[in-house]
Amino acid sequence: MTEGARGLFITLEGGEGAGKSTQVARLKEWIEARGHRCIATREPGGAPGAEMVRKLLVEGPAERWDGVTEALLHFAARREHLRSTVLPAVGSGTWVVSDRFADSTMAYQGYGHGADRAMLGTLYDIAVGDFRPNLTLILDLPVEIGLKRAAARRGTETRYESLPHDFHERVRAGFLDIAEADPTRCIVINATAGIDEIAKAIADAVTRHLGA
Numbered sequence: 001m002t003e004g005a006r007g008l009f010i011t012l013e014g015g016e017g018a019g020k021s022t023q024v025a026r027l028k029e030w031i032e033a034r035g036h037r038c039i040a041t042r043e044p045g046g047a048p049g050a051e052m053v054r055k056l057l058v059e060g061p062a063e064r065w066d067g068v069t070e071a072l073l074h075f076a077a078r079r080e081h082l083r084s085t086v087l088p089a090v091g092s093g094t095w096v097v098s099d100r101f102a103d104s105t106m107a108y109q110g111y112g113h114g115a116d117r118a119m120l121g122t123l124y125d126i127a128v129g130d131f132r133p134n135l136t137l138i139l140d141l142p143v144e145i146g147l148k149r150a151a152a153r154r155g156t157e158t159r160y161e162s163l164p165h166d167f168h169e170r171v172r173a174g175f176l177d178i179a180e181a182d183p184t185r186c187i188v189i190n191a192t193a194g195i196d197e198i199a200k201a202i203a204d205a206v207t208r209h210l211g212a
Contacts, residue, residue, distance in 0.1 A: 007093050009096045009098070012100070013103045013137070014175060014191060016160060031206075040099070048084070049077075053077035058160065059159055067109045067110075067115035070115075079128070106178060107171045111170045113167075189205070
């Protein structure tokens with residue numbers, strides 16, 4: 001790695017049960033094997049204050065918040081995540097791989113809950129500014145498969161999983177719309193494949209787009 005070079009920021013997105021956490025860990029190992037420093041993180045969360053907000057968002061009854069309230073909480077957590085974790089790492093030359101980022105807010109709160117998308121864009125400008133992921137990998141699979149996978153590993157973070165099926169269909173459509181609108185940043189990965197096959201597709205995408 002060139003001395004003084006900035007790190008890169010890669011995000012993995014997708015609906016429930018898409019296997020993002022597994023692939024974040026695999027991608028971190030792959031990046032490190034190529035001589036780069038790398039950290040794995042997640043949203044909501046990734047910093048002490050943001051993890052406190054996470055509990056409010058992912059636990060408890062589905063009707064706890066409406067879409068706008070959720071979006072405000074997500075962006076509050078996101079700013080803390082960026083300030084405390086992502087930006088210092090990238091500035092020091094470390095690559096960052098995040099399980100979710102702002103595309104999840106657009107898909108879940110914008111498409112899923114119907115929150116105003118222009119408002120979400122304004123919140124992004126306020127909380128994040130000009131910073132963008134260098135590459136976003138969207139793990140896509142049918143909603144039925146994703147929810148079944150999510151149920152199989154169910155813990156306490158079940159709030160989003162318990163939302164209606166049509167909500168999750170809107171979320172999936174939202175991610176695909178986001179990818180279509182920004183093809184230079186977003187790559188859709190078939191998440192119905194096996195873990196090794198998905199990891200290879202992700203590694204190939206990172207190599208093609210970022211020259212890792």
